[in-house]
Amino acid sequence: MRVTVNPGHCPGIDPGAMGPAGLREADVALAVGKLTAEYLRAAGCEVLLIQDDSLEKICSESNAFRADLFVSIHCNSHTSPAAHGCEFWTARNASMGAYRLASCLEKQFCATFPKLYNRGVKTGGLYVTLHTDCPACLVETAFISNPAEERLLADPVWQDECAKAIARGVTDAMQ
Numbered sequence: 001m002r003v004t005v006n007p008g009h010c011p012g013i014d015p016g017a018m019g020p021a022g023l024r025e026a027d028v029a030l031a032v033g034k035l036t037a038e039y040l041r042a043a044g045c046e047v048l049l050i051q052d053d054s055l056e057k058i059c060s061e062s063n064a065f066r067a068d069l070f071v072s073i074h075c076n077s078h079t080s081p082a083a084h085g086c087e088f089w090t091a092r093n094a095s096m097g098a099y100r101l102a103s104c105l106e107k108q109f110c111a112t113f114p115k116l117y118n119r120g121v122k123t124g125g126l127y128v129t130l131h132t133d134c135p136a137c138l139v140e141t142a143f144i145s146n147p148a149e150e151r152l153l154a155d156p157v158w159q160d161e162c163a164k165a166i167a168r169g170v171t172d173a174m175q
């Protein structure tokens with residue numbers, strides 16, 4: 001199986017959202033994405049790990065790689081520091097495979113982080129979910145704008161658990 005892992009945004013070019021303590025989304029996404037790629041490779045997957053400020057390039061490289069599944073890793077952000085929890089986005093025209101991927105990721109996240117509020121599977125017009133040929137899901141791991149969740153996102157142990165949950169969700173979706 002081939003899997004594209006796309007850490008959101010691009011350090012140095014597009015940092016993404018920033019937490020109140022200065023944590024940058026692009027750095028968290030890269031750390032989690034690298035670990036996710038390692039776990040998926042250990043599980044026997046071929047992995048394309050791609051972080052780039054061009055969404056078009058990410059999609060075209062993933063499609064050229066002929067990925068079977070695509071997962072994008074982000075941190076959520078809101079003007080209210082109280083907003084919290086994880087979300088799993090599929091395309092508005094999502095296939096059954098994309099819903100399956102999103103729900104497998106959701107299940108593993110809930111099992112790994114029982115205290116993290118589950119905002120559920122959502123559908124929308126996010127570019128990478130619309131322009132990839134295979135089932136795709138964008139994971140909003142937690143809110144970087146929430147001080148307590150920013151601390152989680154900065155924690156290497158939490159990042160590792162997060163990567164394991166994503167890798168398990170992806171391999172569950174292949175069954």
Ligand SMILES: [Zn+2]
Binds near residue numbers: 008016017025074075
């Ligand atoms: Zn993002």
